[in-house]
Amino acid sequence: MELSKEELKEMMAIFKVESEEHLKDLNKGLLKLEETPGSRELLDELFRTAHSIKGAARMMGFSKIETIAHKIEDGFGLLRKGSISLTPEDFDVVYEGVDIISQIIERISTEGTDQDIDVAAISEKLEKMVQSKETVVGKVAEGKDESKKVKTTEEAEPAAITTIDDELKNQEISKPMPQPVAESTYQETSQEKTETGSRGTVAEDAIIRVSTKRLDDLMNQVSELITTRIKSQQRLIDIKKIVELCDEWTQQAERLKSFREKVFNRVAAIESSGNNGSFNAAGKSALSAMDLKTFISFYDAAVDKTTKLLDLLNNLYDKHNEDNMRTSVITGDIQDNLRIIRLMPISTIFDLYPRMVRDIAKGQNKKVKFEIYGADTRVDKKILEELKDPLIHLLRNSIDHGVETPIERVEVGKNPEGTISIRAGYIGNMVQIEVSDDGRGIDTDRIAQMAVKKGYIKAEQIEDVSKSDLISLIFHSGFSTAKIITDLSGRGVGLDVVKANIERIKGTIETDSEKGKGSKFILKIPLTLATTHVLIVDVGTDYYSLPIDYVERTVRLTEEEIVSTGQNPFIMVDEKPVPVYKLEEVLGNPRQRLKNKGLLKAAAAVKTGQHLTKIETNKFPAVVLSSLGRRVAFLVDKLLDEQEVVVKNLGNQLKRVKNVAGSTVLGDGRISLILNPNDLIKSVQGSGTKFVFRERRTRDLVKKRVLVVDDSITTRTLEKNILESAGYHVTTATNGLEGYQKLSEGGFDIVVSDVEMPMMTGFEFAEKVRKESKFQEIPFILCTSLESEKDKRKGIEVGANAYIVKGSFDQSNLLETIEKLL
16 A cells, blocks of 8 residues: 555654664664674674664665665674684775665655765775675685584484574564654653563653654743743733732721721711801801711722622632642643653763764774763753753864874873763752863964964963953954864864853853863752743843843942942952942833932942942842853842743844843733843943954955965865955965975965975975075965875974865865864
């Protein structure tokens, strides 16, 4: 029966999830196999996993995946026979096969076809590997046969022959194939034991697959429910206010009862004295006892009705409060359960890194032991998605900049194998992730040299800069201490992106490093982004929300507590000075005036450094925010309330707004902006250092002249077109000798050269250029197809500033590298 489009789409989704799990298992298993080559149990597991991928691909009709998986399966099948193992080259081939299967699956799921992916080369590599193993196995088998010849065979029983397929079938009968794990949840299931003769096994808890999109939609609906609950709480407060007003009125009415009796008795006495119907001084008829009695009757009736109304309101308040509390509990339970479902083990992304670390370290001829701790720590799915790339950057940084080569490590008395670890755990309502290495540490002297060279600070000021401030420079865009720019690092792009991404999810990043002993990057992120606890403050006519995690304390200041010494005014907190600013001015809203007149005068004093007179003294509310060891106090009009709120983003058009992290709807329907404490502190303190950063302007690059040297006319033309489109003046040469002659004529700002050229190679060209004192400072880029670490080291030795591999050539990399070097 032919499947419909919807059924095919559903089957593809299931196949993708299952295959990704299997590929993850293959990568993990291969890494373990490199450490323990002879593990039969591990080989059995890898064999079954490859077989599962092959079978699923065959059912779906994906012949390319089936072919690759089948050859990998054959390889593991031979390894299970013993006496042989995979060489490092064999592992590379299998890893390549796994990567291509992953590429095919991704291409089919996004574009519906894999026609443009050629698997002939990898199939040939895998086939050669299998054939070489078959040859070895055959020779081993022959040797065993010769050694086991028997004298007679008359009584010998025929040996049972079990093929690989038979063995696989037996294993599959005894052990179910692994099922794909639901993308949205992590559950452990147990299978009940059944007695003999029972119909079968019934699972206590069934597991169903739910798309993460549906969970996201459900979470958004729960968020709306929470917003409605907050509004309901506000209505409850309104009812309470009405009850209090009615109660005050009835109390006043009670106090009037005694006065009412006195007036009535006096009027009755006047009437009994014969003055009934008399006129007062104004000539008007006086109030009679009958009129007063009628008024009192109406008054008593009004009081009685008000009392009944008050009883009804009190009852309504109690019932509404009871319902609201029940709704809050249920809503909270739903929210907590959904949040738990959305929480995924951080191993979801941690498991991707061992293979990456292995490949990068191998490419750099470094030995790295990779350790993972706290992989079962659970984090919201959205946060996991945002964490993946920053952690990749940090790990690449640890391998490239941190861990030394085996020779370098031995020279300083270290184990030739470096260690990189990543660990996760909970700290309060935050998750802390640490990426550490035992490498060379951060070279603050090198950072200081680069800071002076780039003009961030004067040489004579560098002694006054703290170690932490110097280290903070590695997070500045475009800053790098790499001796040479490569495709992996040195472009100054990476750690600045890490910091921006972490701050976008309301997190922080700190660095701890000791030269010669290693470095540690510490990330602190919230468990979830759906809700947060905030302190609501009133500034003028608007309410703003400040995340509680960053609020160190709230204070009410007197005039004497605001100290001005000619610089920024400050207050003393824990015997340490904390600068103080007006929040309204930091937010750039000068028309919005604080309502507290005393506060206005205090704020003016803060701004001008003037002192207040005693008559103007008042208690002025302020919030002390703290982030990464930096504290700032902000003056506000009122401190209103602390509550949990639903975080709303500002839409695609306003993804990044200075000082703003999001928005929320308060109980009274007001929109409150959730402020970004990190941005607020930066706004008033800048970088917090003595460094001065200047943005590079495009027009500064327009007049720069580039010399492009390459013997390939195609490459020369391509690079020339790219650079001229970016506004550079370009001159070309066909080899190193011609390039040197043109460079000697003068006028060039940078050189881009190939390596393998006739007459004079790029290495020889660069070395000759560096020997000339007049060319010592001219930036030199090698752009070549040679990608080995040996060639890159050669590039460093001859004095190149950057090394770009053509195999991974990207025109943006070339332009970024040139811009950085200029």
